[in-house]
Amino acid sequence: MTQTRCSTIDRVRWGSESAKRNAMEIKRGIAVSPGVAIGPALVLDTEWFRIPQRTVPQNQVDGECLRLSVALAQAAAETRANEEAVTAKLGPQYGAIFGAHALMLTDPTLVQEIESLIRNENFAVEYAVSRTMRRYAKALESIEGGYLAERVADLFDIEKRILRHLLGLRREQLRDLSEPVVVLSHDLSPSETAELDPRRVHAFVTEAGGRASHTAIVAGVLDIPAVVGVGPFLTDVSGGDVLVVDGHHGLLIINPDEETLERYKHVRATFRSQESKLHELRPLPAQTRDGARITLLGNIEFPQEGTPCLERGAEGVGLYRTEFLYLGKQSHPSEEEHLQAYLTVLRTMESHRPVVIRTLDLGADKFLPLGVGAESSAWRAAPERNPFLGLRSVRLCLRNLTLFKTQMRAILRASAFGDVRIMFPMISTLLELRQCKMILAEVKEDLEEEGIAFNPRLPVGTMIEVPSAALLAELLAREVDFFSIGTNDLIQYTLAADRNNETVSTLYSPGDPAVLRLIDGVVRAAAKYNVTVNVCGEMSGDPLYTMLLLGLGIRQLSVTPHSIPTIKRVVRSATVEESVKVAQEAMRLETARDVNNYLREQTRRILPSAFD
Amino acid sequence: MNGPTLKQNVVINNPQGFHLRPMGAFAQLASRFESSVKVSREGQTVNGKSILDLMLLAAVQGTELMLEVTGSDAEDALSALVRLLNAPPEEETTASSV
Numbered sequence: 088m089t090q091t092r093c094s095t096i097d098r099v100r101w102g103s104e105s106a107k108r109n110a111m112e113i114k115r116g117i118a119v120s121p122g123v124a125i126g127p128a129l130v131l132d133t134e135w136f137r138i139p140q141r142t143v144p145q146n147q148v149d150g151e152c153l154r155l156s157v158a159l160a161q162a163a164a165e166t167r168a169n170e171e172a173v174t175a176k177l178g179p180q181y182g183a184i185f186g187a188h189a190l191m192l193t194d195p196t197l198v199q200e201i202e203s204l205i206r207n208e209n210f211a212v213e214y215a216v217s218r219t220m221r222r223y224a225k226a227l228e229s230i231e232g233g234y235l236a237e238r239v240a241d242l243f244d245i246e247k248r249i250l251r252h253l254l255g256l257r258r259e260q261l262r263d264l265s266e267p268v269v270v271l272s273h274d275l276s277p278s279e280t281a282e283l284d285p286r287r288v289h290a291f292v293t294e295a296g297g298r299a300s301h302t303a304i305v306a307g308v309l310d311i312p313a314v315v316g317v318g319p320f321l322t323d324v325s326g327g328d329v330l331v332v333d334g335h336h337g338l339l340i341i342n343p344d345e346e347t348l349e350r351y352k353h354v355r356a357t358f359r360s361q362e363s364k365l366h367e368l369r370p371l372p373a374q375t376r377d378g379a380r381i382t383l384l385g386n387i388e389f390p391q392e393g394t395p396c397l398e399r400g401a402e403g404v405g406l407y408r409t410e411f412l413y414l415g416k417q418s419h420p421s422e423e424e425h426l427q428a429y430l431t432v433l434r435t436m437e438s439h440r441p442v443v444i445r446t447l448d449l450g451a452d453k454f455l456p457l458g459v460g461a462e463s464s465a466w467r468a469a470p471e472r473n474p475f476l477g478l479r480s481v482r483l484c485l486r487n488l489t490l491f492k493t494q495m496r497a498i499l500r501a502s503a504f505g506d507v508r509i510m511f512p513m514i515s516t517l518l519e520l521r522q523c524k525m526i527l528a529e530v531k532e533d534l535e536e537e538g539i540a541f542n543p544r545l546p547v548g549t550m551i552e553v554p555s556a557a558l559l560a561e562l563l564a565r566e567v568d569f570f571s572i573g574t575n576d577l578i579q580y581t582l583a584a585d586r587n588n589e590t591v592s593t594l595y596s597p598g599d600p601a602v603l604r605l606i607d608g609v610v611r612a613a614a615k616y617n618v619t620v621n622v623c624g625e626m627s628g629d630p631l632y633t634m635l636l637l638g639l640g641i642r643q644l645s646v647t648p649h650s651i652p653t654i655k656r657v658v659r660s661a662t663v664e665e666s667v668k669v670a671q672e673a674m675r676l677e678t679a680r681d682v683n684n685y686l687r688e689q690t691r692r693i694l695p696s697a698f699d
Numbered sequence: 700m701n702g703p704t705l706k707q708n709v710v711i712n713n714p715q716g717f718h719l720r721p722m723g724a725f726a727q728l729a730s731r732f733e734s735s736v737k738v739s740r741e742g743q744t745v746n747g748k749s750i751l752d753l754m755l756l757a758a759v760q761g762t763e764l765m766l767e768v769t770g771s772d773a774e775d776a777l778s779a780l781v782r783l784l785n786a787p788p789e790e791e792t793t794a795s796s797v
Contacts, residue, residue: 187723187750194726196749223751230757238719238754 111344116292116317118337119303121649123355124290124312125348128328128341129268130217130321140327141211151205151212155198158212158252163192165248184241191245197223213253218325220246225322239322269330271321285309290332292339294319297587310395310649314339316589365652369400373655375637377662383655384441384645386623390428393435395648400655403440403506405645406571406623407432409494410449419490425497433505441506443548443571443621443645444498446491446523448480448512475585480513485522495530502542509545510571515553517562524566552576552624557605560612570613571645574624578602597626598682603635603674610640621645630697631686633657638670653697660694702734702771709784710763717758719750721783726750728783734770736780747780 127140143151166189174182191197197219204215224242270283270291283291288311296303296315306313312334324330324341331340331351335358340347373381384405385396396404412420412428432442471477484491501507511523524547534541551557552573560570574597579586581601584594596602606622613620621643626632628650634657636644646654669689676682690697711717717725729736729747736747740762745752747766758764764784768777 183720183723187719190723190726190750194749194751196746196752223755226755230755241719 110342111347112323112341114292114317114320114323114339114341116314116337116339117297117303118334119296119315120306120309120311120313120334121358122290122310122312122334123351123358124269124330124332124334125351125355126267126269126289126330128324128326128330129270130324130326131270131272140325141214142209143205143211145209148206148209151215152202154253155201155205155212155216158249159192159198161252162245162248163189166192188241188245188248191241192249213250214326216249216253217246220249221322221325228319228322269332271324271330273321280306280309283309283311285311290314290330290334292317292320292330292332294321297589297592365656366399368652368655368659369398371655371659373400373402373658375658375661375663375666377664379637379642379663381637381658382643383651383658384443384621384643385648385651386628386645387432387648390431390435392648393432396651397435399648399651401648401651403436404432404442405621405643406510407442407444409445409447413447413449419493422493422497422500425494426500429497429501429507430504433501433507436505438505441508443508443510443569444501445510445512445550446481446494446498447484449483475579481511481519481523482513485519485526488526491526492530495527496534499527499530499534499541499545500539502545503540507542507545508548508569510548510550510569512550512573513552513576514549514563515555517559517566520549520563520566548621550576551609552580554581554605557609560609561615564612564616564618567618569619569621570609571621571623572606572609574602574606574622574626577605577624578626581605596679596683597629597632598635598673598686599679600674600677600682603639603682606636606641607639607674614640619643628654630654630657630690630694631683634661634666634669634690634693635673635682635686637661637663638666638668638673657690657694657697660697665689665693702769703773704767704769705773705777706765706767707777707781708763708765709781711758711760711784712787714760716760717753717756717762717764717784719754722750722753725780725783726753728779729776732768732770732772732776732779734768734773734776736776737767737769739765739767 166185170182170185170189173185200219201212201215204210204218205212208215210218220242224239227239227242267287267289270288272291272293274293274295275291280291288309290312291306292314294317303313303315312332314332314334314337317339320339320341328342329348331343331347332338333340333351333354335354340351343351373383375381382402383400384403385392385399385401386406386408387393387396387404388408388411393404407429409425409428412425429442429444436442478486484494495509498507498509509527511520514520514523527545527547531541531543546568548569548571549556549563549567550573551560551563551570552575554577556563557572557577564570575586578584578595578597578599582594582596582599584591586592586595610620612618620641622636622641623645627636627644628646630653633644633654637658644654669686673682673685676685687698713721726748737744738747738753738756739745740756740758743756744767745756747753756762756764766777766780766784768780770776
């Protein structure tokens, strides 16, 4: 055995690895946006390198090998410099990590392996690097006892460093995708998700994330299948591998066999035809069997989403999130940029349909902690120990008045052209609301002096998404025209459970009795002062809660466009009378599980296919 | 390659196994010699000058590794490498048999 040449053993081991890699693999995650997608993998790391499976003509092979040795030498030199710097600063035990990285970058086996992929398979150097590093990572992960598993991060770090030298300015960004792909990543920040073009990205799958993460919300809005929270899988996939994403069951299938592929092609076709059946509901009103009219509105992120909203039968926009005007920009958006975006939505809404514009609701969760997302954002939030309880949303705006007023001016100017309404997020005290309204009044005065047109009676609303606001609903109701219950944050703040933290996310349930009581209180308070209550957030788009919300007295729901037909179907199957009974009974139940089970049962009773 | 082939077995005594830092030191030291250095474990043979290869050996405490050094400076190389492997880790450990 000892006579065996190293390279032979390596090849044997890689060979069996590679055979295994071509076998079908199924990964389970959390289904957050329905649909089925079939397409080639695009593996992204946090720096948005795109590593396509690309081959080069024979005459470029030597050139690719040269690029490799230059990149490795540069990367190794950089790492040596890091080693020295870190050793001087923190001591040799930390510097040694970079020393090991430098050794890996000049590792003879590594170089041989990459070169042989270039020479034998004609792979482009970037792909050869990526594939080799991922094989090593996979091999390390599979070692029993996992004592080297954390070294996988080192390998990814090295890969990134090599690729940075190889790609330099040629690195492609997501928005420049030229062919349809399935995007795979450890995580996607909402701003990154926002860059996805639904025409180019068939689906995405992430290792991290939970059901109610903003990334999941954006996926729903973009109307592309998505699976999150899969856990580590990126080492199992290479760019270009064929994937099936089952957004109904939260499955990622790597290298599907013929049979599976056929089956999913069929599922995809069935889903599309079901979708078109739901579209048939479009001209029908969202009216209960006993004649109550429910207003169904759409939640949107981008101006272009007005169209899918209407296509699915929305009567207007109930929540226009404006954060994406701010993300991925080098500077704050100008008043003109705001205005143009708002006018685009208004034009789509034919001017007479309502458009509720929520002022900037930026939180720490919407930034990439590191990397391009944060760097290219207009500003970087100071690190906070508890960002969800920190300076975010309207609090941030009240500290950045120029920014706040710019947006208010644009909203007011837009109000001259259609049914625009302004809504303040994350209000937690009456004083905050008054401050917002005072600033709005100042901006109105300015516009008046400048002779710029706006709607002087612009309706003002507040989000109810902090428990304090829900409890003070009666006080708030006297000073606004409408409420919109933001269930995602309301649930998270009420149960003190981070909806993105998988270990506690079971605590997060819209059916929790505490949440029901808060919503009930808000509706009662609003009724006293004749204030409309809208419910936005995922709860309103889940057919499980439609009867409950109707029964509690809600007559307006704002949901992601793709949920509109589903919710309309439940509305049209229900009566107010039975919904009230259902809500009363649900209010008597003691746990979220009981509530959810009861609601499922009752919804199935009126519409057996409600959850299909 | 000209020169003798020398072999010696070494048991990993470090409670953390043959981990990143000693592997780095080993690969670095091995690379200084002209001789080829192979490290085997239960029939798996890898290049001793490659830190990545050494990682894949997954040598935890108690693993027996065989070093095989071929070349003009084989003798010096082998004794230096064995000395490195047998050097006590930062924590006090006593040599134990397999």
